[in-house]
Amino acid sequence: MHLKPIQSKFTIVLCNFRVKDLEIMLGDERDKAQSLANLNAELNIKLENFPLTQQSGIVLNFEYDGVQQSKEELNEKNxxxxxxxxxxxxxxxxxxxxxxxxxxANDRANHFENTCKEKDYIIDDLTNRLHEAERRVVEISTPQSTEFDKIDKIKRKYFRNLNSLIDDLRNEINKKNSYIDELEKAKNEAQWHLGEHQHWLQDANNK
Structure with a gap:
């Protein structure tokens, strides 16, 4: 019922891989953009040094079209x-x-889990003490009526207090378990959102 740190760490590692994939894609796009920028600069230099004669008009237009195309590709890459x-x-x-x-969430869940274990240990200890007290009462020979009434009254009071303490501890454990259930539900919702992020990144990567 408690949170699973291994699953949480796996989800975080998976997201880290997706970040690295995007960073690699970004590096590739930057390299392409730099190549286009270099080509654009080279074409601009050619245009500046190219003689503006009628004979070279066709070549000049071709070079100009190449520059425009490179600029458009460069803008697209940027x-x-x-x-x-x-x-x-x-x-x-x-x-x-x-x-x-x-x-x-893991820290809170671990804290509540340890608390519940401590309460379970206390309940087991009190239950054992209760059984031991009941066993001893049975073993005691029947005393005089007055003494028997006193012992019976003490015994009933002791058992009432012990059972009340056990009930309180069980109620506290139930509350802790309910809170852990809420943490588990919130964790599942967060994992679902992470899955949505991964799907969105996959779509972006495919583009």
Missing amino acids: HEIVNLNLQINDLKWSLGEHKQWFKD
Whole structure:
């Protein structure tokens, strides 16, 4: 019922891999953009040094068209780089939020789990003491009526207090278990959102 740190760590590692994939894509796009920028600069130099004669008009137009095409491709690559940067920043922010949430949730769940174990130990100990007291009462030979009434009254009071304490401890454990259930539900919702992020990144990667 408690949170599973292994599953949480696996989800975080998976998101880290997706961030690295996007960073690799971003590096490739930057290289392409740099190549286009270099080509654009080279074509601009050719245009500046090319003699503006009627004979070279056709070649000049061809070179100019090449420059325009390179500029358009360069702008397109720059736009893709901006989008990839935004995707990486959004994913890193979301990943950081989920890492912190998982850490807090796991810490709380572990604390409540340890508390419940302590309460279970106390209940077991009190139950054993109750059984031992009942066994001893049975073994005691029947005393005089007055003494028997006193012993019976003490015994009933002791058992009432012991049972009341056990009930209180069980109620406290039930409350802790309910809170752990809520943490488990919130964790599952967070994992679902992470799955949505991964699907969105896969779509972006396919583009």
